[in-house]
Amino acid sequence: MDGPPFEYGEYEEGKDVNYWRLNPALQAAAGRVYPDEEFEWAAERLEEFGGVVGHTIADNADLIDEHGPELRTYDRHGDLLNEVRYYPKQFENEELIYERGILADAFEPPPGREEPLGLVHTLTMQLLLSYADTGLVCSQSMTVGAALVLRNHDHGNHYEEYFEGLTAREYDDVIEGGMFLTEEQGGSDVGAAETTAEPVGVPREATSSATEEATGRDDEGTAATDEEGRGVHGDGGVIAPEDPIETRTYELTGEKWFCSNIDAQGTLALGRRPGAPEGTKGLSLFLVPHELPSGELNPQIYRRLKDKLGTESVPTGEVEFDGTTGYLVGEPERGFKYMTTMLNWERVTNSVGAVGIIGRLLLESKIHAANREAFGQPIGEFPLLQRDLVEMAVTHEATLSFAMEAARWFDRYERDHGDDRAFRLMRLLVPVSKHVTTRAAVDTASYAMEIQGGNGYVREFVTHRLYRDVQALPIWEGTANILSLDVLRAMETERAHEALIPLVEGYLDDVEHPLLEEQATTVREEFRALQEALVALGSGDGDYAQHEAKEVTEYIYDVLTAVLLLSRAQRSLAEDSDAREAVVARLFIEETFSDRDARGVTTGEALPMEYFDAVVRYDEVDPNRLAESPSG
Structure with missing residues (x-):
């Protein structure tokens, strides 16, 4: 079948198809938000990627969901191991996405181009990937997020080797990223973090003095100005002032409660140095590798994996820092500001991911409606179900339009950190988009299961998995209330x-x-x-x-x-x-x-x-x- 109008009765289910080709609305939306010359180059690659996701990755994702990761914290002799074991199809899926440039294309010119593509290209590929595997999108997205943080805030390029691994194209060279943000006592209150960071080889007094010099705070920890630590635009900025820090190596002590992609080599975590003030203003950002440069395991304990409802393909667990090596990123006490780069990125990812899941649910519903007969005719011919499918399609195209608009302004700001308009729109549209699209995806998943009838409630049918997976999206990177408060802050502080x-x-x-x-x-x-x-x-x-x-x-x-x-x-x-x-x-x-x-x-x-x-x-x-x- 070459194109619309589509005959969905020709398909048995919503895989072994090309997701890009079957979604003209996505093609049109991408064409609007990509720069023209970038879309002309990318369109053929997106069609090829839509076929790979719709065939191999979608098939593998169903199997991976049945064989989730397993953790071995210790070996048989009781020595620390921190080993996560994956189903082999996971590695095949990872190789398929990384070597097609889902990450690298935004940081280095892909073959056949002189310039990288914008992040809107990565987000469009993530949307297509979400048709098949939300957990895989999570791990890949955190890798991009960690790379963005290092690109924007690793002043002096202290961690160039990690950045190169996070942005690599060849699968054997890729290291993945993570974000260990949540602590049990704090939850959404990041400022309540209790993880401490002690400098290695520097007297405590010297560290406290350096803190005051770097941040402009007095002994009481009071900010010198209202704009302290906000960089160019209040999201961590890109200012690179003098670096007075005598060491960038710290030992971290504390617990992180909800750590996805737990065994990533490029993990970012927040901690509080000696003498730093309470709250988010006292947090510094650290790069915490799985393995140290010596090849030895970093001394941290992966306590257990969470028994989650869904997103089985990404391991989420609890981590205990106990003298764990962390490398200071950027300036001290600006860690939360730096981390907002990754938070905003993850929120955009959640949004386009929600739209991708809605697209898959809609496709499954269309195919079922065209093939399932009741009372002597396909159920898609009944007016009530026709109305339901139309409403689901309108929800898909509405959320698609908004999510891609938010993606466009995030991309534009990352291309030019001096673009004040792009910054303001990014700050407003990203939390709005993440809140509304993810809730819409949950509602759509529920009704798509209903359209499938009893089969929709059975594990062997994909709506069961999509329903479980989609429940994570309104929670990750900020619940509805947190996002709504962030909208208020964007209006109050950034106008x-x-x-x-x-x-x-x-x-x-x-x-x-x-x-x-x-x-x-x-x-x-x-x-x-x-x-x-x-x-x-x-x-x-x-x-x-x-x-x-x-x-x-x-x-x-x-x-x-x-x-x-x-x-x-x-x-x-x-x-x-x-x-x-x-x-x-x-x-x-x-x-x-x-x-x-x-x-x-x-x-x-x-x-x-x-x-x-x-x-x-x-x-x-x-x-x-x-x-x-x-x-x-």
Whole structure:
């Protein structure tokens, strides 16, 4: 089958297919956010990668889920081993993704190019990989995150060898990254971390003096200025001041509670040096390798692996530091600021990963609906299920549009740390996207299981695994409440909403097609209301702002997503005379913003059924046909 409209009855299940080829919405979204010349080069590679994921990696992922990693902390003589054993198919999957440049392409020119690709390319590949294995995305993404931290904050290139391993293309040269952030007593309160870091070979008094010199704090640990430690833009920055530290080697003592990719060679962890203040302002960042340069194991104890609900392909466990070697990254007491580089990256990854899972769930549901018969006909011909599939497809394209927009601004900021607009939009859109897309993925997984019936609840069917895996996404790198509070901080400290307003206005100004006029009017009214809500939030007290933070976060998502869908509909109408995207935009806007009498039941409209082939099978829509619809 060459292309849309797709006949899903030709497939038995949602693998042994090409995920890129079966997702025209992703192709169009990538084309919008990549720089033009980069997308022209990347499109062929993405199609090839979509086939590899849809065939080999998807098959392997099912087997890996049945044979999760096993930990041997000690050998038979009682000596420390810290060995994680993997099912062999794990190594095959890793080689397939790393040697296709999912990581390296963003840091070094791939074969056939003179320049690296942006991180939006890595994120698009991660989205495709999420169709098959969320756990594999996790380990690969933390490797990229660790590389970003070293690239941005390892002033003086102290750890060039680690950076080269984290960004290697040849699988035998790759070392993976990790992030040991959470401690049992702190959870989301990172500032409550109790891990200590003692300098090796430096008197305590010298370290305390160096702390004051490097951070501008007095003996009480008070910040010299409000902007202390915030670098260029408050996320760790890229400033490289003089380095007064007498040693970069420390011994760490403490416990880390939820450590994914536990045996990574390029792990980053937070600890507190002697004399450093309490809270996040006193944390420094350390590179903690699995093996020391001598080849000996780093003296840490991998206590146990977590018995998780899902994401079996990435080992998550508890780590005990006991004189463990850690190498100071960047300046002391700026560790949390540096770590936000990785946190923001991981949140974008969670978001595109959620969209990838929604895409796989939607594909499985379409195929099942086309093949499963009940009462003498395929269940996909029943109006109720048609409506469900259309709504699922609209959710997919809505979350896809927003997640790729967040990816675009993250990528743009990483290309140019002096781009203030990109920084502000990245800071706002990333937590919004992570919150809404991951929750949408959980809801979609639940209903996709229902579409499969009893089989959806059985381990041998992939919806069972996707449902287990997707539950991690709203938790990793910040729950809904933490993300909503971060949206507040982005608006309060970086004035991020001031960059959002012209972004929305710019997209809306380009929407001028008559078929979109009614929906554009609705969205303009909601945009004005959103601005009023932001003013109310800023003028209220702190408790009120926290109370409404999640509501505002989701309101930002709804308005910007509607604008993005209208923008792509405008382009499709203007360039291709195709009204399919206009149908999707209309469905999203009516569902999100319309206050219809009797919930719309009395209108006589059945748009999801009328445009089922267009939305679900990617068929084209004649603009004249949409114009004749009741609300056209």
